[in-house]
Amino acid sequence: MRIFLCEDSLEGIFTGIYDAWAQDPGHGHVRLSLKDQYEPELFAEYEEIEPDDGKSEKVARSIQRKISGEAFRVVCRAAFSARPERADAIYRFLIEGFRYGGRVLRLLQEPAVAEVFALSRKVANEAHQYLEFIRFEQLANGVLFASISPKSRVIMLVAPHFADRFPDENWVIYDDVREEAAIHGAGEDWITAKIPKDQADAFLEAYGSSDHYEDLWKTFFHSIGIRERENPNCQRNFLPVWYRKHMTEFL
Amino acid sequence: MRSGFVELEEKLRILSDAAKYDVACTSSGVDRAGKKGSIGNSMAAGICHSFASDGRCISLLKILLTNHCIYDCKYCLNRRSNDVKRAAFTPDEVCTLTIEFYRRNHIEGLFLSSGVFRSPTYTMEQIYEVVWKLRRVHRFRGYVHVKAIPGADDAVLDEVGLLADRMSVNLELPTADSLRTLAPHKNRDSILKPMSRIRNQIAASRQSMGQTARLERAWGVKGMSNGLFTEDEYQRRLEGEDGFRLEGGGGVFIPGGSGSGIAGGSPVSEPGIGMPEPEPWGAGSRGGTGVLRPPERGLDIRTFAPAGQSTQMIVGATPESDYHMMMVTQALYRQYDLKRVFFSAYIGLNEDAALPAPGSPPPLLREHRLYQADWLLRFYGFRAEELLSEERPNFNVLLDPKCEWAVRHLEYFPVEVMSADYEMLLRVPGIGAKSARRIYNARRFGSLDFPDLKRMGVVLKRAHYFITLGGKQMFPVRLEENRITAGLIDDNRKKNWELSHGECYRQLNLFDDMKLQEAPGAEDFQKAAAGQL
Incomplete structure (x- = not known):
């Protein structure tokens, strides 16, 4: 052999x-x-x-x-x-x-x-679920930043979708398992780059800010569920717990 | 700035709480690529962005524009006579919320409904302002679902439809009588009128774009011998006296197809459901209401409500049977060409003599069975008459509708997987649309075995009773209604084995059998499954 x-x-x-x-x-x-x-x-x-x-x-x-x-x-x-x-x-x-x-x-x-x-x-x-569950946070410099910890290397599969969706935004999707990012500048094509974890953290540290719309989203998320129909099993089937690590409404 | 957010948060809480009983939170049915200078795109499959604590998907920002309402529908939380907190968004607030949530990938778009404020037309105009601003000022290309308010002026409705992706009118209750009892300010005709107007506008604008008048349906469904969406039903309607033209009513929309369907479910016109014929196709589109307006600079030409229209019905607030609900659903698909019909289990909120008591549990299983049957209509080529009848008006609690149909129609089984046609494969419990298609593709190039089927996604636990592969069953099971029923009800493998290898018996149970004189026999199982016990 x-x-x-x-x-x-x-x-x-x-x-x-x-x-x-x-x-x-x-x-x-x-x-x-x-x-x-x-x-x-x-x-x-x-x-x-x-x-x-x-x-x-x-x-x-x-x-x-x-x-x-x-x-x-x-x-x-x-x-x-x-x-x-x-x-x-x-x-x-x-x-x-x-x-x-x-x-x-x-x-x-x-x-x-x-x-x-x-x-x-x-x-x-998994890539499709990341289209659903990626959450961007808006940094102080206007950049939309999302962290994900996927099992597979989905970044190449999700980036085209967001490039089509947000052509005039600056955004970054950061895979913190493979330390790899998809980076998109307004009006340009997207690229991938290896970015070590500490650099990504430093970037977030420098530009991080609190965002009111995240609070509004949490409000919406909690008021839209119907108490009489509560069903955490069903919720977990559709949205497994391991995805929730980076999701605004579960933080 | 900060206080503005507090106020906005309060409004959002009130108006999303008021909108949460609306069920149609889907973002499917339209593919639209993004574009430089705009924000957003749309995927035909739809994208759910989160799941609420009740397990329902959150795909759109589902809110009311206002929960002020001039109506007093008994089932509704926002009825005039209820003392609830009222609020109203301004159109700009809704636009900002939508765009900001959308940018953070929280939502797929907007689902805008509203209480009736001042008058239906005024309310619809407010909604129009929101959608217009979203599309034209914010250049939003994501998904927009708008509720059409019954009673609003047709002209506003037409304008909204040209901007929105999906429109819906809530039927709320399946019969005119129930509607009269519970929603005294609404009547059946006022609800069906905008529905038929939307249908006609969709058909006319689709044809002007070179598409078929009727909406796209799932793969293969339009070719099914017994299905609701067969082409010949529609063709016959079109090729009336005045040939292939949408204008001019060529009489009624003829229900029923060839009638040579698999299950011999002879096409009947829905009896006694009080569903009047809609206006003839295309009746609303004459007089240049603008379904084909010249494209403005930088904007695409778009059809009227490209993702179709939908509706919803409340389950369990009134005494209608499942049979009744399904016949109405079927009529809506056939006559109004709806994309979806949604069901919403009634949740007791208001106290009223005409309603179930507040606090009674919502009929979730019944809602689930109705959705299962709805899928059978839309993807599997079934008709409502095949699933239920006047004599058996309700779905089985223990068996899903497809299994129930199969055990009642053992004359069609076992099905030979290697040679059965696609329609028959779809009718086997445990084989779904995807696995049927995979089988259909794979068997052309070689034989299959049971592990292959499993790999293709067939649920053998249910399917094995009904299929043979190369003439052989997976286990030697006799095709007898009571044994199969018992096997399907109890998925426990050991029990299934016992059932297929001996007399029908049950394990001794300390609690269930205490008052029974003799052990339950085969007929009891059958009865239990048929809902007679």
Whole structure:
């Protein structure tokens, strides 16, 4: 068994897939793992893969050309997941994908397809919930700032939505688990940047302010619930407690 | 500054508290991209932003413009004769609140309703001012849901519809009689008139934009043999004497489709629900009320209320049966092309001889069953007559409507998953719209097994009684109504096994059986499920 250790990023995973395919000891004898999330095994050869833009570009292009654009989006979402098996799952999915072409996404009876489908759905659901539950606070300099602690790397999936929604605002969405931010300037495109936690805290410290509209929102939130129908179980089903960490109305 | 906020907070508390009994807090039905120079966009799926302590979604800023009201509807907290704190927002306050909450991603838009202040037309004009300012001054592209006040002038209604995304008129009570008893200042016709006006404006403006007159529906629903939204129902109506034109009433809107439906639920006109035919399609749109006005600079052309119209009914304040509620719901979808009908469990607030006593628990389970049935109408191709009848007018407490239909119609089962058509797949309990579609896509390329179905989202716990896969059932269960019913009612696996492998029996229970002379038999289970016990 040869195990390819790739870096945890889209480029890293795609480069790993390129190299595993190129070396071709047979798909059954290859596995992909992530550098920082693997259990070493005794009877395996390890090979570390350095991310390579050219190779990952080629993989991305073949997925879009030979399978479909939708398949590429599914693979990207699966790569944003936090599960350690995601690199290998994508590899197995692509084996089926290059065999069947565009219809592969419908072939849910193939275990490899079902696996990537499940990963991708989980990430997509979490991203959608962050569209709902992200809360911006207005800082003294007018910047809208939101902190989130997602399980998957959702920032790439939620930022386009907010860029479309608030084209003339300056806003920042900060993922405090991966220490990564999506930053949008008024009238410009959004970018992502690695920002260490202490820098983000310093920024908040410098510009933080109390906001009356947050109090108004809490007032609204509490008066809109009907006491006679109180149902905390139902509330928790729709809005799990772990999301509430950064939400204005639960602070 | 600070005192202004205190005053605003007090108003917000009063007017959101007064609006909380309105149920339609959805932001769905319209896709609109954002634009430089404006704020906001909208997603057709809708986005819930929070969930209140009652588990209901908070998607829109749901407030009343004012809770002053000239009416005295008995069920309403804001009726004239109640001594409650009254307040009124100015249009600017509502706009500021909406925009500021929206920027912080608290809400998806505004849901504006109001008590009737001075007159319906005056109130509607106030609402119009809010929506106009939001759209034109604040350049807001998010979601706006507006209540149409019955009795308001048509001209105001038309203008509001061109700015709002969804409009709704509350039917409140399913029959004209109940309405007369509980809402003496309203009558059935005054509620249905704006509803039919909105329907016609929507149809006319959609057609002028090259869309179908009727609203979009869920995938596949328009092609269902027995469904409410089939194309041929509508086509027949349109191709009357005057061909394919909306203007000119070609008689009545013919209810009923082909009638060759799965369950043989022969299409009938809703008997005895007192739902008059609306004005013919397009009747309101003549005379250039402006459904197709030339686009102003920097503004998009938009259709009239692109997310459709909705309504709501109160459940449990009056003695109507579920059958009655569902027939009215069905008539509303068919004749008024509503996007949604909402149900609201009555909460006893006011003391009145005509109402349930204050403090009586809201009929939440009944509301839930009605919503389940509503989904069956809108997504699964069922008709109300298939689910309930005059003889069995209420839903089962123990079984959901789809399971109940299935155990009563075992002649259609078991369904072979590999070959059944989409409509039949949808009728299997435990298979929903998404999993049916996944099965439909996957089975074309190879065979499936039960774990595959589970992975696709089928709830095998319910579905396994009704399906075969390659001719085999998952467990050897005989297709008998009482066994399946008992199995469905009690999801406990061990019990299910016992039920499918032996006589129908129950574990000894210290409390339930004390007064019974003999152990409950199979018929008792059946009766319990049918609500006869």
